[in-house]
Amino acid sequence: MQDRVLERLRAEFLEMPGLRLTAEQAHRFCGVERAACASALDALVQEKFLCVKPDGTYARTTDDDVSRRRAAKAALPSRRHAS
Secondary structure (H helix, E strand, O other), rough: OHHHHHHHHHHHHHHOOOOOEEEEHHHHHHHHHHHHHHHHHHHHHHHOEEEEEEOOOEEEOOOOHHHHHHOOOOOOOOOOOOO
């Protein structure tokens, strides 16, 4: 059961970059017992997949890196009009 909860949480956080959930929200989201969910969240924090933010939400550890990235700007060739 614990492995299923771990994989479910991992998959949801991978699928939705920027996702932040409290322990209560994660519990309702996964539909499992609070204790099992809390244990899975703790395991994901220990393996450094998730981190706990100051507001108590869980987020992917790598999400901070993603939010700092900016889209690259491409230089487009100028169009020349035929005379």
